[in-house]
Amino acid sequence: MWLRVNVLLLIALVLSSLFLVRQSYEHRRLFAQLERAKFTARKLDADLQHLQAEREAEATNLRVEQLARERLQMRPITPAVTLGTAPAPSATPAASAASQP
Numbered sequence: 293m294w295l296r297v298n299v300l301l302l303i304a305l306v307l308s309s310l311f312l313v314r315q316s317y318e319h320r321r322l323f324a325q326l327e328r329a330k331f332t333a334r335k336l337d338a339d340l341q342h343l344q345a346e347r348e349a350e351a352t353n354l355r356v357e358q359l360a361r362e363r364l365q366m367r368p369i370t371p372a373v374t375l376g377t378a379p380a381p382s383a384t385p386a387a388s389a390a391s392q393p
Contacts, residue, residue, distance in 0.1 A: 349355065360366040367373075
């Protein structure tokens with residue numbers, strides 16, 4: 293009878309040891325995965341801050357004016373380059389009524 297109890301206890305000990313080793317391995321794997329995810333999150337956060345700073349720098353008035361001059365060949369307005377146009381003749385209601393028979 294004692295032999296049977298000892299064998300059962302030995303089997304329980306081996307099974308619990310295997311379970312403990314498996315849980316330990318799983319814990320290490322999950323911890324490593326968590327650390328990689330934290331590193332990726334920190335990197336993405338740094339990239340986001342960099343891109344936001346770049347976007348703010350690109351949207352300044354000075355930068356917009358510089359791009360307008362360089363890419364669009366625009367220049368400041370002066371009276372020397374201003375062209376005037378004559379107003380188009382507008383049809384007045386009295387003139388259009390007189391022309392009808």
